[in-house]
Amino acid sequence: MTSENQQVCIGMLVYDHPGVMMKVTGMFARRGFNISSISVGHSERPGFSRITIMAEGDQATIEQIIKQLHKLIDIVKVQHLEPSRTTMRESALVKVLVKDNNTRQEIMTLVDIYTGRVIDVTSKTMTLEIVGTQRKVDSFIELISEIANIKEIARSGVLALYRGEETITLD
C-alpha cells in the first residue's frame, strides 16, 4: 500500500451532460485524490466528451481512482493510459517580457530548437507556443525562465490516445 507516488494518465469517455465535469472533479476532491491536469472536449461521437486527467498517487490510490471513476454512471469508459502504449501531448502558451534584441534572439533560437512558434510579438512582449510531451513543455519553460521574465503561462493539460488500433470508444 505504500508504494511510491507516480503520475498516471487516465482517459475517459463520458456523457456530454451538464454537471459531468463536476461529478468527476468532485469525486477527486471528496476522496482526497490529486489532479495535476485535466482536459475536456468533444469526442468523435456526438453526445459524448473525452476527458484526460493526469493524477498522482501510489499504486493503491491510483487503483481506487480508476475504480471510483468507473462507478460514476455518467462515465462510459475509463482506462489507465500506460506511457508505453500511449501518445501524449500538451501545449502551452508562454508570454515573456523582452528587454532587448539580444534576449529576443535567444528566445527565438530556443523556440526553434523546441519546434515551437512565436504567435504574438510586441515591442515589450513575445507569446510563444509549444507543443509536446509534458516533459518537453516543462523543460522549455524552465529554459525560457532562465533567459527572460515569464509574465504568464497557460497550459492545456495533457491529451492522450492509445498508440495503434487500441481505443477508448463505444463499440
Place this chain on the structure above:
Amino acid sequence: MRIIIGTDIIVKLLKDTKNTTLFGYPGGAIMPFYDRIYGDADIRLILVRHEQSAGHAADGFARASGRLGVCVTTSGPGATNLVTALANAYYDSSPVLAFSGQVSTRLIGNDAFQEADVVGCTMAVTKQNYQVKDVNNLGRVFKEAIYIATTGRPGPVFIDLPRDVQGAECTIPDPIPEKVELASYNPRVFSKGAALQIKRALDILFKAQYPVIIAGGGVALANASKELEEVVNLLRIPVVYTLMGKGVISDDHPYVLGMIGMHGRKRSNFAVSEADAILALGTRFSDRITGDLSQFPGQPSAKVIHVDIDTAEIGKNVPVDVPIVADLKLALQEFLEQVKRRLADAKNGVLSSWWYKYIKELKESSGIPDASRPGKTGRIIPEKIMFELNKILQTDDIVVTEVGQAQMYSAHYLNIRKPRTWISSGGLGTMGFGFPAGIGAKVAKPDSQVWVVAGDGSFQMNLHELATVKQHDIKINIIVVNNQYLGMVRQWQELLHEKRYSYTCLGCKDGRYFPDFVKLADAYGLEGVRVDKPEQVAGALAQASRSDGTFVVEIMVEPESNILPMLQPGGSLNTFYSRRREQKSIYDWYCRLPRTEAEQRGYKVERIKKEEDDVAVFFEDES
C-alpha cells in the same frame, strides 16, 4: 392510462413498478405532482412533518421490504432537508428514489424563491442524480433512476423536477421507453472468473484452522441469508457480523458470535484478531469494523477473501488475497456447490477448522445478564431493557434503532433472527433516523411489530413525527432509553477526556429533566408510560406491544452507564476498554480456550480465569 403531461408519466411509472407508497411533504414547486395524485386511490402518500423524515421513512421502507423507497418534496428547503436522508441511504446502500420540485426552467439560475442547486447539493451523496428540463426526457429519466437505485449496489437517486416540466405536455408519442439503455452502467452479477476465485477461496478455507466469516449488510441486500447459513453449516466457520450485517444470520445460530468492531463483542473481535482466514461477505471494512488498519487483520499471515458487488470496495481499506466481484447470492450459491463437491470426496481435502467447537462455551460465558438490580444511582441498567425486550421479541418483529448508546446496546444484545428485521444507521450514524425509519418499516410490514429503540437525544431530533403516526394510525413501539445525556459522546468524554462533559448533558443542573416524554406522547394523543424500576420494564414493554396505537415507553436509566467493551479509538481489535475502565488485552480470552488448544497456538496460559459477567462491575463500589 393516457399520458398527456409530465406528472402522468411519473404516476404511470410508479404504478407500473408497484411503487405506490410514497413519503413526502408538499410545497409550491411540487404542487402539480401533488395535484395529480389528489384522490388517486392507488397512491398512498404518508405526510410526514419534516422532509428529512420523508427520506428516512423511504429508507426504512426500503430496508424492511427490500424494495424501492420513494419520497417526494418541494424545492429549496424541502429538497435541502432531504440531503441528510439521502446521505444516510447512500452510505448504507439503500434503494431510495427522491424527487423534488424545482422552480420553473425559465427561473433556474436566477436565485428565485425557494430555488436551490439541489443537484449540486446531492451530487456527493447519491448514486446518480438528474435535473429534467424537457418533459420528453422525463420517462427515460424516471425509468433509469428506478433501475439504478435498485440494481447492483443499491443506493439513492435524486431527480430535480422543475414546476413547468411537471405540467408540460409531451410532444413525442411514447415518452416512456421500453427498457433502460445505459452504456455506462452494467451492474456486474457473476462471471466465470468469480467461480475460479471461489475455488481459490475454498483452497484457503479448507486449510484454515481458525477461519471466520464477516457478514455485512450486503448479504441482506442480496437476499442471500439462506445461502450463507448453508455455507456456514457445511464449512463450520464461525460468523461475526457488522452493524449492517446484524440479522443476516440468526443470532440464535450456534456458530454466530455477534457484532465486531468498535463496540463489537469481545469474543467477535477476538475471533477476527486470531483468524488465519477471513471470508468477508458484503462488507466494506469501514474504520468502525477494522480498528487500526495497520494492525488488521490481527494475524499478518491471515488470508483475506473479499466478496462484494462493488469493485471499488475491494482493496479500498484492506489488502485482499482473493478478490471476488459478484452478486453475493450467486457467489454463495457457487460456494455451496463447490463445497458440496469437495466434501463428497475426501481426496479433495478435509476441513481443518477446529475452533468452532468452543463457540458454545464462548457464547455462554458472555451472555446477556439479567441486570435486575438498579445501578449505583438507583436507576435502571440499560442491559435490563435488552434482556426484557429479547424475551418478547418475535422473529418477525422489526427493531429500528436511533444512533448512539441505545443503538449499540441493541446491536450488542438483541437477538435478531431474520434479515431486514434490524434497521440501523450504520455509515452516516444519523441521529433522528430511527423514528421515521420505523414509520417506513411499519408501512412496509404492517403485520410486524416495530420497535424503535432510541436515546433521549436521538429521539428529540425527529420527535415531531409523533404527529405523523397519529394522523396515519401507524403503530410503533418506541422505547426511549433516557439517561439525560448524549450518552455516547458523554461516554467518550468519560473515557478519553477525564469526564469533562462538554455540552452533553441534556437535563437541568439541579437534576430536573425535560421533556416529559409521556406528556409529550399525550399531547399528540398517544399513550405512554414512564418506567423507573427494573421490575416495571417487562410490564411496560408488554403494554406497548398490546396497545392499539404508537406507544412511548420512557425508561429512566443510569445516567453514566457505558456501553462496553469499546475499542480505543485508533486502536486495534484487541485493545479495548472493558467494564473495569481499563484497557484489557484479548489475552484474557485465550484463557477461555482449553489449556491444550491455547498452548498449541503458542499462548502462555498462566491462569484459567473465571471472568465475572461484564455487567457485574456496575454493582461494585466505585472505591
